[in-house]
Amino acid sequence: MGTTQLETVPEPKYWHLKTVLSEALDSDFAVGEILPNERELASRFGVARATLRQALEQLELEGRLQRRRGVGTTVAPPRVGVDVGTSRHGWPGAAGDAWQPVDCTSAVPPVAVARMLDKDFDAEGEVHVVRRIRVTNGQPVAAELLYVPHASVPDLAAIEAPSGAARARSVLRELQRLAMNGQDRAVELGSARADDAKELDRLPGAPVLVVTTRYFAEGRTAAVSVATYRADTCRLTFGDSGDVEISHHTQERRAS
């Protein structure tokens, strides 16, 4: 009979495709291996290229694939765990943190940041903006903008390097002199702005995990950090129990 299939739940094609591809990735491909190109895959599965791409997009979002224009689609390595929790009682730039300063400018912070800094920052509204990047295993994993009100680094000599990495280090150094009161952290999903995307080696709009940290000192918000981590390659870890050590791999998503 032709009616052997009830076809009660018409699952979207791209969803089914994603499942099939996901299983193929587990069994038939090694990390770093390049997949057939999109036109080839689409015709092989008998779907339009746009549909195939919808499935690939999801797999990339889940960190299973990596796509690069002009190159191809490759099987991604497991996500790297980047620690975001242990510098809990240290200022940014403290000895041994994973960040490296890039440059420093003076600018008006975005409203969302301005709202977090106490209302009494400099009248003109300008603050120091330190740009840093975080590199793990040779790959850039995060880009940060650190907003520091002038009031937090009063002794910063205006004379010294007015911009660039040198000035960034000066600001960070001055920051260390404050007694930290505590901090406050939030994580949310965002999309990479053009400048962040460039430093992260991704296209603008790529999904990122935005970690916003407020540093408190002397009863004020002494600084605000907005760090954008590549969502495709990173898993943010919070080592709440500093003593236990782990070495696990990426979590995978499976139906129980």
Added chain:
Amino acid sequence: MGTTQLETVPEPKYWHLKTVLSEALDSDFAVGEILPNERELASRFGVARATLRQALEQLELEGRLQRRRGVGTTVAPPRVGVDVGTSRHGWPGAAGDAWQPVDCTSAVPPVAVARMLDKDFDAEGEVHVVRRIRVTNGQPVAAELLYVPHASVPDLAAIEAPSGAARARSVLRELQRLAMNGQDRAVELGSARADDAKELDRLPGAPVLVVTTRYFAEGRTAAVSVATYRADTCRLTFGDSGDVEISHHTQERRAS
């Protein structure tokens, strides 16, 4: 002259669209207001519907919009900050936590979870699987699967409610009796499985923030929690200094 436009950098249409829409949202629309439908918007901007949708998708990813099939596209309220950090020294299910148990089954955990549980869990490989949901302001914000090896709750009477919310509460109650050693948390991007999506009132594949927590007791991993938060509506907060309150929106472009 006809050459007034240099057009040096052909920014993608959907990217430009997103910017324009984003500004319009800030100035011309109120939270909860419904936008014109996609066909209308597309023709108004002179682009294909697919292109318009690409812009809307990004805005939804950033938590600015909410789209519901059969209803329309509405302006989303600011993301809710959900605390993920303060139950640091409490077991899941401790008094006053934000979760409510839904049911409890026994099943083989996914490999990624099994790898985190010590190798010596029950031979058959089955563990208790407690399902819980987290509701904030009447809206479901997260769905959780809590994996508890039988060894962690040895005194659980097999007699009592073999499944359902009642048994879930029993497992959680037994868990409290262990002395907690510490915990360990990770956050990463994922896409909602069909079952989670249903509880979160989203379509399968919707972006979620996956929070994986390991609970340690008696030198073992006593339980593993995999919680999926709606990425569009949630901002995960880690109250390292629990008292301060915030309400910001998504990251915005820096003023140079």
Added chain:
DNA sequence: CAGTGGTCTAGACCACGAA
């Protein structure tokens, strides 16, 4: 240069929610 993924179009039909 050829080949890749990224963008874009102009249609079509489907699944869902509300009236």
Added chain:
DNA sequence: TCGTGGTCTAGACCACTGC
């Protein structure tokens, strides 16, 4: 039943990478 967003198609051209 109608209007919404969700899925899908079969093309086209562009931007980038590597040779």
